[in-house]
Every structure is written in C-alpha cells, then in structure tokens.
Amino acid sequence: MADEKLVELLKEGPEKFNESGVVMMNGISKLTFLLAVVLLMSGCVNRVGANWHATSNINNIKSFYVIKFAPDGRGINKLIVNRLRVMGFEATTGLSSAIPPTVDVVVDYSDRWRWDLTMYMLELTINLRNPKTNALLGDGNSYHTSLTRQPPEKMVEEVLDNVFSRAKGGEIVQLPPYIPEDYEE
Numbered sequence: 708m709a710d711e712k713l714v715e716l717l718k719e720g721p722e723k724f725n726e727s728g729v730v731m732m733n734g735i736s737k738l739t740f741l742l743a744v745v746l747l748m749s750g751c752v753n754r755v756g757a758n759w760h761a762t763s764n765i766n767n768i769k770s771f772y773v774i775k776f777a778p779d780g781r782g783i784n785k786l787i788v789n790r791l792r793v794m795g796f797e798a799t800t801g802l803s804s805a806i807p808p809t810v811d812v813v814v815d816y817s818d819r820w821r822w823d824l825t826m827y828m829l830e831l832t833i834n835l836r837n838p839k840t841n842a843l844l845g846d847g848n849s850y851h852t853s854l855t856r857q858p859p860e861k862m863v864e865e866v867l868d869n870v871f872s873r874a875k876g877g878e879i880v881q882l883p884p885y886i887p888e889d890y891e892e
Contacts, residue, residue, distance in 0.1 A: 756869075757873045768811045772806050787867070828862055831866055832866075833870065847869050
C-alpha cells in the first residue's frame with residue numbers, strides 16, 4: 708500500500724524528490740513552513756532591558772515620587788511604590804502636578820496590556836528622572852508575550868531590580884517562568 712502511494716507521488720514529477728527520495732519543498736512550501744515557525748515562536752518572546760544613564764551615585768538616592776500614568780486603572784503606580792519600599796526607599800505616588808520639592812527621583816511609567824483568554828501585561832517601561840531637570844537617570848523595560856507572561860508585581864520587580872543592578876554595575880537578570888502558587892500538576 709505504501710509503495711503504491713510512493714509510485715503515485717513519483718508519477719507527479721521527479722522535481723519533488725531529491726536523489727535520496729526525500730520530498731523537496733518548493734518556494735511556496737518553504738515560505739509557508741517558515742511563516743508557521745515564526746508564528747509559533749512569537750508566543751514565546753520575552754525581552755528585558757535596563758540602563759543607568761546618570762553619573763550620580765545611586766547610593767545618594769533616598770526618596771522617589773511615582774507619577775500615576777493617566778490611563779492606568781490597575782494601580783501599577785502603587786506596585787512600583789510598594790517595590791521601592793521593599794527595596795528600602797521612601798516612595799509616594801500621585802499626579803504630576805503634586806511632585807514634592809524634596810524628592811530625589813521622579814518615576815514615570817507606561818504599561819501595555821493584551822488579551823489571550825485573560826488580560827495580561829505585555830510590556831512595562833519605567834523611567835527614573837531628575838526632578839529638577841527631568842533628565843533621564845535610568846530606565847528599564849520588561850516585555851513578556853502570552854506564553855512567558857508574568858504578573859504585574861513580578862514585572863515591576865524585574866524592571867526595578869535590573870535598573871538598580873545596572874546602576875551598581877551589575878548585569879540584567881530575567882525572571883524564571885512564573886508558576887502560580889495554586890498550580891497543580
């Protein structure tokens with residue numbers, strides 16, 4: 708039976724087989740295969756970046772003011788404040804019109820969300836700025852597609868930890884895949 712199918716395929720033309728009898732792909736088949744691979748792999752993308760631009764010493768920074776991103780209805784500003792406090796800093800949040808005059812660093816951020824059965828944070832960017840000049844001191848970004856998604860708390864942690872690591876001359880670290888505490892195999 709298999710031999711009969713092979714004979715039928717051979718009758719369709721020898722250009723579809725190489726010397727070993729392996730089916731060769733034409734241009735359209737190669738393009739379709741490549742497109743399928745790219746689409747399948749795009750669900751696994753994650754990217755993390757962080758920079759420290761300032762010549763100032765990170766050790767002199769004690770207080771932060773997080774400006775609430777106007778479209779943010781999920782409280783990411785509060786997550787950033789909480790993480791900064793865990794890291795040992797003074798941190799408050801509010802509107803850009805209420806920046807305290809004595810704060811060391813102003814933090815602004817933007818978040819992007821996507822839907823894939825549930826809403827998840829696709830990307831988080833955090834900028835640390837000089838409150839007097841608005842000059843960028845440091846910045847960080849975390850980008851996780853659906854299959855590598857992280858909860859917002861973890862993305863805030865990832866970005867801030869990497870910015871401070873860079874400020875101290877360290878390396879960027881990506882978070883391991885997130886497994887919820889209630890996950891059962």
